[in-house]
Amino acid sequence: MYDIKISSCSLSDIDFADRTFPFSYGVLPVALATSIAKLGLLQPPLLVAGENGYRIVCGRRRLEVVRNEATRKVTDESLAVNVCVAENMSLPELFRRALWENLAIREFNLVEVADIYMAASEIFRVEELEQEIMPALKLPRRKRFQQRCQAIAGFPRQLRDLLAAGSIDGETVDLIREWSVEERVALLDLVAESGLRRNKLREVVSRLDDLARRDQVSPLKPLSAARKFALGEGDSVNVEWLRSHLKTLLYPHLTAAQLEFAARQEKFAWPANLRLEPPPDFEGGKFRLSFTFTSSKEWEKSCDKLTSVALEDIDEICRRS
Amino acid sequence: MKSAGVPDYSRSLFRPNTVLVEDDAAGYPLTESILSRLPNAEVVVIKRPTSESLTLLGRQFSSRTTLLLALHRGRFLKACPGTAESYRCCLYQILHLGLGCNIGCSYCVLQGYLNNPFITQFVNLDDAFAELDRELERPGVFYRIGTGEFTDSLFMDPLTDLAPRLLDYFGRSKNAVLELKSKSVAISGLLDYPGEIGETVVSWSLNAPQVCAKEEGHAATIEERLTAAALCRQRGYRIGLHFDPLLYFSGWQDEYRKTVASIFDHLKGDDIIWISIGAFRFMPQVKEELRANHPQTNITAGEFIRGIDGKQRYFSAIRRQLYSFLVTEIKRYAPNVFIYFCMEDQYLWQDTFGFAPSDNQELSHWLDKCCYRYSEVKS
Numbered sequence: 263m264y265d266i267k268i269s270s271c272s273l274s275d276i277d278f279a280d281r282t283f284p285f286s287y288g289v290l291p292v293a294l295a296t297s298i299a300k301l302g303l304l305q306p307p308l309l310v311a312g313e314n315g316y317r318i319v320c321g322r323r324r325l326e327v328v329r330n331e332a333t334r335k336v337t338d339e340s341l342a343v344n345v346c347v348a349e350n351m352s353l354p355e356l357f358r359r360a361l362w363e364n365l366a367i368r369e370f371n372l373v374e375v376a377d378i379y380m381a382a383s384e385i386f387r388v389e390e391l392e393q394e395i396m397p398a399l400k401l402p403r404r405k406r407f408q409q410r411c412q413a414i415a416g417f418p419r420q421l422r423d424l425l426a427a428g429s430i431d432g433e434t435v436d437l438i439r440e441w442s443v444e445e446r447v448a449l450l451d452l453v454a455e456s457g458l459r460r461n462k463l464r465e466v467v468s469r470l471d472d473l474a475r476r477d478q479v480s481p482l483k484p485l486s487a488a489r490k491f492a493l494g495e496g497d498s499v500n501v502e503w504l505r506s507h508l509k510t511l512l513y514p515h516l517t518a519a520q521l522e523f524a525a526r527q528e529k530f531a532w533p534a535n536l537r538l539e540p541p542p543d544f545e546g547g548k549f550r551l552s553f554t555f556t557s558s559k560e561w562e563k564s565c566d567k568l569t570s571v572a573l574e575d576i577d578e579i580c581r582r583s
Numbered sequence: 584m585k586s587a588g589v590p591d592y593s594r595s596l597f598r599p600n601t602v603l604v605e606d607d608a609a610g611y612p613l614t615e616s617i618l619s620r621l622p623n624a625e626v627v628v629i630k631r632p633t634s635e636s637l638t639l640l641g642r643q644f645s646s647r648t649t650l651l652l653a654l655h656r657g658r659f660l661k662a663c664p665g666t667a668e669s670y671r672c673c674l675y676q677i678l679h680l681g682l683g684c685n686i687g688c689s690y691c692v693l694q695g696y697l698n699n700p701f702i703t704q705f706v707n708l709d710d711a712f713a714e715l716d717r718e719l720e721r722p723g724v725f726y727r728i729g730t731g732e733f734t735d736s737l738f739m740d741p742l743t744d745l746a747p748r749l750l751d752y753f754g755r756s757k758n759a760v761l762e763l764k765s766k767s768v769a770i771s772g773l774l775d776y777p778g779e780i781g782e783t784v785v786s787w788s789l790n791a792p793q794v795c796a797k798e799e800g801h802a803a804t805i806e807e808r809l810t811a812a813a814l815c816r817q818r819g820y821r822i823g824l825h826f827d828p829l830l831y832f833s834g835w836q837d838e839y840r841k842t843v844a845s846i847f848d849h850l851k852g853d854d855i856i857w858i859s860i861g862a863f864r865f866m867p868q869v870k871e872e873l874r875a876n877h878p879q880t881n882i883t884a885g886e887f888i889r890g891i892d893g894k895q896r897y898f899s900a901i902r903r904q905l906y907s908f909l910v911t912e913i914k915r916y917a918p919n920v921f922i923y924f925c926m927e928d929q930y931l932w933q934d935t936f937g938f939a940p941s942d943n944q945e946l947s948h949w950l951d952k953c954c955y956r957y958s959e960v961k962s
Binding site for chain 1: 635638639642669871872874875876878881883884885886888889890891896898899900901903928929930934
């Protein structure tokens with residue numbers, strides 16, 4: 263029979279370095295800090311006795327807020343807090359308790375999911391892991407998601423912080439998980455210089471990875487070239503120049519077709535206010551024509567321009583290259 | 584013409600050391616026959632598999648060395664999953680007798696679709712034939728039916744002896760042509776078949792030698808496949824060839840030229856009922872799976888755009904280059920051979936051939952007309 267006792271312990275008795283229950287990683291929520299600063303710790307964290315003091319089962323963020331507050335106020339770390347202490351409870355039972363309590367109040371970030379998965383895979387049997395823990399973490403049972411968790415668990419702090427903050431997504435991790443330390447450092451430098459985040463970062467990394475694979479070189483090569491191209495004022499990298507340059511490198515035929523299409527419109531003096539667009543990525547045969555107008559006079563003018571275009575010119579402009 | 588003995592297929596032979604048998608599948612003749620050919624395999628009887636239980640079993644047993652024998656409870660005959668009307672589909676029918684294969688091609692799209700980790704053989708063949716009986720009795724309808732969409736048609740034949748069973752059925756069928764598609768050379772069952780083979784088509788998937796070596800796991804070499812094709816032709820089978828997926832890489836022209844030359848070292852144009860061509864395409868989610876399973880491959884790192892059906896495809900100018908080159912090369916040797924595109928748009932048909940099927944039915948009709956039996960059905 264397990265037991266949970268409410269007691270009081272000092273912060274210095276808590277083993278903050280222990281990560282047996284790795285349920286929180288990242289910046290502490292401001293709202294939580296505000297609440298604790300105003301009202302104190304309302305809900306006692308759950309601890310269990312460990313070799314170097316109490317291990318935190320649930321409530322690490324609350325305790326870290328209290329500790330930060332204590333440090334800020336230069337209070338002695340012997341500050342006492344009310345806690346629940348679990349006794350006679352197995353490691354899997356404690357882990358489950360922490361998992362479900364956390365899930366009841368918040369979503370985990372990618373680093374937390376990875377850390378929890380890695381810790382759980384040491385604690386639980388495969389069946390429990392796959393039938394209970396992975397669904398709870400919304401982790402599909404595919405090899406790449408397990409590889410992703412392993413990679414995140416081994417990433418350096420700077421990358422983990424970006425992941426925890428949501429600046430890097432899981433697909434980007436899948437792409438850079440095989441990159442060397444040097445390649446990842448160069449990417450982090452680029453992130454710092456460009457302010458690239460999430461979707462645009464994923465696009466850039468995907469293109470770098472594709473270029474590296476296509477040309478069988480390190481991603482450093484296209485990365486350095488693109489960075490050099492996109493260097494703007496000072497030390498900042500212009501994100502749009504960077505994206506555009508990488509697209510040109512990866513899609514030379516498509517870029518040429520787009521340029522050629524624009525050149526043909528110019529050559530045949532296509533009316534500027536009639537917007538002619540090729541099919542998306544030139545796939546299929548449907549071109550789109552659009553124009554705007556504010557009056558019947560403008561409408562008439564546009565229609566006149568349209569009917570004045572020679573059919574041969576349309577054929578030539580819309581010719582497949 | 585080159586001639587040679589039956590190629591050795593031992594390299595690609597599937598040798599399961601564990602057989603999972605669904606309890607309801609025990610006692611079926613095909614189950615008994617497969618188990619008798621695997622006297623040293625561990626046999627584990629399991630309950631009717633579900634996606635949950637298959638995942639757990641996948642942890643317990645290696646997908647590379649485990650065979651699952653199960654019952655198929657849905658329809659055996661299905662339309663080929665051709666996508667949107669914007670790309671022309673030949674309206675092929677699939678006879679769904681198994682899942683997965685052991686060849687391990689990096690580009691295999693099945694790795695993004697299947698939730699069953701095991702190579703699976705459905706053993707309730709009588710149910711499949713009963714369904715075929717019901718379907719094929721529709722008057723005036725002609726069927727092209729293949730078994731090589733979700734698996735390789737021949738790689739497991741030394742274990743299943745399935746090809747002769749299919750020949751027994753389709754050899755006497757008047758309104759259906761069977762196509763067996765493979766990258767294997769396990770053709771003994773086809774060559775030794777004593778009965779009427781009808782108009783059965785044996786087809787091989789072909790590619791550039793470099794692609795075969797780098798991307799096609801332990802498939803038979805191109806030379807071995809073509810040797811097998813020549814032997815099947817001698818036995819009276821009609822031969823189909825499928826250049827799918829065509830890949831765009833440095834030096835692709837020379838590589839594909841070698842394969843085309845090799846075809847006509849082994850076969851005459853008249854031996855070939857049809858040649859299909861399709862450039863590499865894949866659903867976007869397959870890219871991640873493909874990279875996780877084959878980290879060394881670079882085949883997804885090309886100039887891929889999103890097609891109208893949502894699949895990633897090479898930009899049309901690249902497809903046009905690939906198609907024009909390959910069609911010109913083939914026509915140099917065999918001007919009259921029927922070549923068609925698998926899932927390609929009418930514009931690329933038009934650009935390459937100067938004509939295009941107006942819809943899927945027309946393309947289907949063109950392929951039907953390649954079969955002698957079609958005229959018998961229609962006359």
